[in-house]
Amino acid sequence: MEKRLIKKDALAGIAKKMAGDVLVWAPVKQEDNVLFKPLRADDEPFFAYLNSKNAPKNVFFPHTETLMKYTRTEKGMVFSEEVNDAPQSVLFGVRPCDAHSFVLLDKLFDQEKYKDGYYIAKRRNTTVITLACVKPPYTSCFCTSVDGEPVSSDGADILLTDIGGDYLVEFVTEKGEKLAKYFGDTQADAAADAKKNEIAAKAKEAIASKIPAHEVKPILDKNFDNPFWDTIHRKCLACGTCTYLCPTCHCFDISDEVTEVEGVRIRSWDSCMFPLFTKETSGHNPRTSQKERWRQRAMHKFKYYIDMFNAIACVGCGRCVMYCPVNIDIRKIVTDISKL
Ligand code: SF4
Ligand code: SF4
Known part of the structure; x- marks a missing residue:
């Protein structure tokens, strides 16, 4: 697994550069909230956030999604071309607990027997960049009780860990490696690795809230x-x-919205x-x-x-x-x- 170093203040620029090439979802300040939004040219990504109020699951499983469109004709129903908009995307800067949630959602939406093509297409075309929690954001965090860790690559294609003045960039999957060109060419050394391991152990230790999730x-x-x-x-x-x-x-829920001849089938949370x-x-x-x-x-x-x-x-x-x-x-x- 390749590892590189980037300067901390370079991160926003990298996200913006990427957004010039593909759809990038990144944390953006909006009034009192931080939301994961498609990054537009005039948006400033906000990576100093604790965690977003809304989980970024909507990138793969939108609040409302069109499943199909159809028209009633005298000869019967005519279905429009498949509605499955899944452009190449990057989900930039999610917290490890949320990246872990994608692994759990995959188990439901991408089963051997039942496959949700709408979810799978978005998931397949999206690279997940995780921003490790070097300090637990909230006292209510309890990821370590449910198979998670504040510095974890579970569900990530790239893991970023703040190790002081730099981010350690770990390319976890081949999908992640395809974005290596955006992250400069400074190779990480053993000292950076050791620092990350020390930070990860401290962050794990700092999760004070624990529950007996595996006992119940x-x-x-x-x-x-x-x-x-x-x-x-x-x-x-x-x-x-x-x-x-x-x-x-x-x-x-799935519902149909129908006018006289046109119909849309939508899925909503x-x-x-x-x-x-x-x-x-x-x-x-x-x-x-x-x-x-x-x-x-x-x-x-x-x-x-x-x-x-x-x-x-x-x-x-x-x-x-x-x-x-x-x-x-x-x-x-x-x-x-x-x-x-
Ligand atoms: S549905 Fe009930 S448990 Fe859930 S947030 Fe609302 S009040 Fe709380
Ligand atoms: S703590 Fe658990 S149940 Fe509550 S919102 Fe997070 S993942 Fe869901």
Whole structure:
């Protein structure tokens, strides 16, 4: 794996140069938020961010996406050319927890049997550049409890680590190596490597928030009807903030918008926190209250995903902890489950 060094203040220029050649998604300041946006000529990427409020999963799984277009004719339905816009792209500067989320989303959208061509095309055509967390951004971060690390190349094609005045640039995959021309020609030496390893160990140590995420699966296996589920949801407003901000949540709805002869089939994000999410056409709703919905959220992340894909569907980013308007904390829920 090739490694190079670039000066820290060169990073924004590299992103902008790349954006002249391909679509680059990068963190950009927008009012109080930092959002991953397609970088335009007059945008300034903001790499000194802690983490973005919105997870960058929308690059592969947009909030709203056109799946097909069609026209009713006298001879039947005519479908337009396949709508699958997946230009060559670079996702520049994501945090390691979010890069880890892409590995988890791949397990769902790119299975051996079921393949989501819309997601896969974007994923295939996008190079992920991860910006390591040399200091944990928030006290709510708990990546080390869910198979992550603040300095990790999991899900990355290129890993950037701030080692002082320079970034160590590690080309992790062949896809990443194809962008090597943008990163100068200063080869990294053993000292840079040693410095990175020291920083990585310190950053890992600094993640103070820990949860027993790996202990709860056998407990969840046996406690679907435990009275515990009557307690956790009581404050929940069913606002969906936790699921919309979560990098691993991936529920969606599909609907058709039809005028007289033209139709568009779209996929939009949905949330298991919403009462209508499971409401059937008959009027029956198998998840009648927020209790069932919160149980589903916990079960999906810490049991069902392990059943299906042998992985926990949480990367410990802490977004749901930080932004839940009524302070429901998934770390406490998992800890409480471990004591059942
Ligand atoms: S963010 Fe909080 S209040 Fe909103 S749905 Fe999630 S748990 Fe409920
Ligand atoms: S469940 Fe919460 S902490 Fe875990 S990945 Fe989702 S938003 Fe982040």
